[in-house]
């Protein structure tokens with residue numbers, strides 16, 4: 001018997017990455033009976049049917065730590081959110097939307113600021129500070145000049161990381177940088193290929209090195225916060241957490257209530273930029289929420 005990680009599932013076959021290479025497996029009937037769908041990211045036990053042709057059968061999947069819906073992946077360890085310092089211009093509003101979606105999925109989060117080689121005035125440092133203070137791990141890098149790639153490598157080591165970020169931020173370039181064995185298309189060419197893809201994309205794990213996987217997340221492309229409950233938004237701002245339970249009202253939304261402990265710390269422990277965005281997004285989400293109730 002062998003064990004490994006399911007890296008791809010397609011047409012009834014599951015591809016399991018083991019110490020003995022990648023095995024193509026069919027799932028035993030009991031999965032259907034038990035209504036369990038093996039999922040990319042699952043740790044699986046397989047029996048070897050043909051060692052040469054690398055065929056096997058999927059016998060069992062181990063209990064999941066978590067399960068994302070879009071992309072459909074189990075056992076995700078972290079979201080790696082990649083933004084460019086410039087080109088495209090760093091956009092904190094967009095970053096906050098990515099963060100909220102990742103927080104909603106309860107993922108551990110790393111923010112990677114790429115292309116620092118182009119940011120001659122080092123304006124990215126302002127954002128590095130704001131997000132580090134909010135409680136996020138922030139890694140400034142350059143795929144082009146190979147800056148801090150070791151730090152990024154350590155951060156993905158032994159984990160399943162879901163990669164997200166705007167087009168052009170340098171996601172593919174960074175993956176190529178982490179392991180020169182990879183040669184993902186980058187730049188304009190890659191965007192043309194992406195536009196050409198109309199088939200539904202199946203989630204697939206890329207093994208960047210042994211035991212370290214990355215999964216692309218087309219599901220993060222819609223950044224309308226349609227499914228966020230306005231009352232839960234505050235729990236997606238980690239910098240509010242130290243003040244939990246200290247406002248006068250337990251239900252405090254930290255907007256216009258009296259004796260709000262969060263508001264008292266804005267400008268100090270809590271960045272004004274992030275707090276202002278919280279209020280804007282709260283209004284936006286309330287509007288969507290009300291609109292849906294009327295329908």
Ligand SMILES: Nc1nc2c(ncn2[C@@H]2O[C@H](COP(=O)(O)OP(=O)(O)O)[C@@H](O)[C@H]2O)c(=O)[nH]1
Pocket residue numbers: 114115116117118141142143144145165166167168169170171172173174185186187188190
């Ligand atoms: N100057 C500079 N350019 C970069 C860097 N990383 C990526 N690029 C360029 O930015 C463009 C978009 O990169 P790509 O990896 O395709 O971005 P993706 O859409 O996020 O996958 C490409 O032309 C890259 O060569 C970097 O660190 N510095």
Ligand SMILES: [Mg+2]
Pocket residue numbers: 171172173185186190
């Ligand atoms: Mg790309």
Ligand SMILES: [Zn+2]
Pocket residue numbers: 247252253254255257259260261262263
């Ligand atoms: Zn409050």
